[in-house]
Amino acid sequence: LVVNPGWPCADSSEALYQVWQPLEPAIVVDGFTCEDDVEVFDFAVEGNIDGNASMLWDFGTGTPNLADLPSPGGISFGNANTWDVTVSVNNHGCTSDASFTWTAPPEPQASVENQYQFCTGLTFDFNNLSTDADAFYWDFGDGQGGTPSGTSTDPNPTYTFPDTGIYEISLTAAADFTCPDVATAQVEIQFLLEPDFATPDPNCFDDHFFTFSGTASSDENTMYEWDFGGATAYSNVEEAEVLGLMYAEPGTYDVTLTASVPGLTGCIQSFTAEVTAIEEPTVDFAAGPWTGCPPHAVSFDNLSTTETATTYTWHFGDGTSSSAVSTSHTYASPGSYPVTLEMETGGFCQRTLELQSAQNVEILPIPVAAIDVTPNQVDILNPLVWVEYLGDQNVDCYYSFGDGGGLEGCQGQYIYSDGGTFTITQTVVNEFGCANTAEGQVSVSGSVFYAPTAFTPDGDGLNDVWLPVVRGVSEYALRITNRWGQLVFETTDPDEPWLGQMGSEGQHYVPNGMYLYRATYTDQIGYPRMAEGHLHVAR
Template structure:
């Protein structure tokens, strides 16, 4: 049960509880009009405040389903004089016909003045009490009056009666008495000693015949042919209608006396609306929708059907229906439609209107694509279905793969063997529309690849690919692990640096299938031989060589060398000599280098007496030359004694600049501190000329 249904059930229970209590009420005129409330009770009551205009001092309550005029008695003597009027805010047009039906109920207990159905030009008006029915004194009006009290001053007949009276005049001898009075005495029932009237009343207006007629249980009781628009309402066809009542109790009673007051009730009935639709919206377009009124109607066992109510169906596509159960409705196409449904009583009172956006989905077009289908690898299926109204929300994949299924929008499977497969997907949209598509795909074999290579001693490698299962290959993908690669079938590549390079290869077949990736380490071990920098020594000075490059070493010639097969042999010479170094690595690669040794006759320190730092490549730098010595310190001073250059690096020299500024031509003084190979230190000074 929904919240609305629970509230509707509460409304039903509360309604009959109220009716029962009012039937036993001990107060005066009780005018009860049950209108057509279509949803929950709280909305029904709130609607009445917007639908009605109220005036007077005896209105107990007004809702969409009822009006109650109750006597307000004094505490001292239990007397009362009360009158009230309730008008429907929206006027009616007397140029149009109308039929308004209701149930009138009253009894013969104390204070029952009577009431009236009234048409008036003034919705702010209210009539008199003192048996005035709440109508007496309302000018420009016409009423069907129900009078259960005989008043001689109004020239009432000697029976309870119904009449048509005008301009607030309740005197039956007046010219404003348009029809009646007519007795309805025979319609009373005697219940526990109290006379009670309870019957269906219908008020009809025929603007062509200018006839206002009142029926009781379908029998015409009073009718007046009268030009209401011109003679009463001064040519204005738009008037208000409503109900008035009065209650008068002038006899004094003790304060604690138990007095049971009479009542009068006008009832339209109450409805608790419900409707159903089959199929339930929202749904898929293509089938008719059958809407059914499932409302619950209450009329206190007076009505035998729902003739007192009106239904308004608006299907949102320009089609409307005003009956209880519309025929099956065919919408023109997929889309959204603003559906509205309401039930009113005959005066148009309703608590609310059901609003719903009905969306009819369009039949989808099922489709899908897939990545290349290859054995023993993931094949992905991508939903490509389309729908104008309503997105797919359910997918049922059948991969034709040993019963494997899927239920994702984009799903996948792994086929263990090549061959053809019938793959299908069934989709269902959020509105229940379904479509299925089946496609035949071919599962292809994956290529199996390998490679070999040949390399030289300089870092050049020639690769050769191999397809082991002889499949056509569309693309090759090489990664040489040095941030480069190739798409050639058999590429060649030059590695700049030594190292181990994990070279990888995979291939893509003409069916789009990707092989496993084959990786092999490629060792690059190029030789970089270094015999040492050319140097000078003194005659008989032992000097140790320091070769680099790895592998095995071989020096030639062997003259003056302590060992020709090591990296660091010791040499002693008495003449200039060049030595040739040959290095062989583990891969059998061979490389060579040369070192030249100049031999001086004695151990001494030499500094040129002039140099020319003019950047011509000849004598641009001043060096200290010290065969048999190791230069520990070399400094140059200008003629003013300012230090312009110094170094502890035996290989460094002065370029004729001081702090980046070229120095002037002229004489400079140099100082050298050195240690010979025997460990003796010397300090030498001299001069040099800078020539530019």
């Protein structure tokens, strides 16, 4: 400070000031222990203070309830769930207060699941049911003799004990800022009880004789009980051994071996496996129709029963066979044929069976067909033929003459209406209804062309069309012209008549008068012919 600056009588003075930031103390829990199930806390203050600070603590309901130390410890609140702490801080003349409210976390509850494994051997799986804990310590009570070394920090450990016996197990469950909890349990460690037996292969019912050799435990006190799952015809049991077993009926059965150790809690186990006494295969079939005319098809339905892989062979009695399960066969020749079905089963039930039909397949005789055609070449002007059955059997005869006509009876005559070469089919049927056929041929040669000389197309229903009679032709063409050579009508169809029209459209009709026609055609032997003349139209 300068007084009267610039004057001869000026004076000055100095002073030192220390300036500090405002205090911002905060209470923290600096340590925790559990002493005789009592929670004990240590405290400290954090913030912008240094080692020159003085403090006054008030712990409220705690013991002790006051302290003037920078970091007081060993404060107990009687395991209360909530409590408050305050501190007054003086640092370089600056003062400030801080407060702290505690809410206790949930206390851990240690719990071990009751023993649920019995007679499972020296190795045991523990199930931890503790709550509100995050750290665990197991003591297996075996004097450190097991595997691992008698203790574990795993939540759910698996432990192998050194021997059978009853062991006192303890589990300590812990969490931060709480006292740990301890639970104890007893476990009874027994030899492994694990019943088992080898399953015999399936077998045919008539041959089956099952044996079993059971195992379960090294404990000599183990008892065995067998359940064969169905009615038996014979059984011979000696504790863990089944020296012989036969079922009353074929089928698949559940065989159960139950092992138990008397006096050991919960020490009972079962093992189940299937055995099969295979039903004996049977061979059978149905067939039909058993009787018929050749070619005759017979269906064969396989009714055999089997439970294993099976092959079949059909013998039809005519030298042929089939390996189908069900099949059909066509017999071509008359005769009596025995049918046999062979079946061969495989797998665990091997059998060879054979069945011959109780009746034979009867293929009826067919009649002899023999035809005589007389003559086998005729002219169109006399197209009559005679047919006759040449056989000596008692048959019914039917003839088809190839032009749409027919005849019933074993002999008779037939008149053709057109030329050409025709196949005559004779069908004969015997007393069994079996049929046979024979064929003959006839040639109708020559040709016929006849043309009327006049017609009257006046619509009175009499002589209204002009149509030549044409027979025995293979190609045909007709042209009609007037006297001046003008074409008035033409056709290639021998069955198409001229109606007196002009042209093919028929919109106009020709006048009365004389007209010329020319027909060209080819007969059945390929020889070209021509016919021409005149006709009159008169209305």
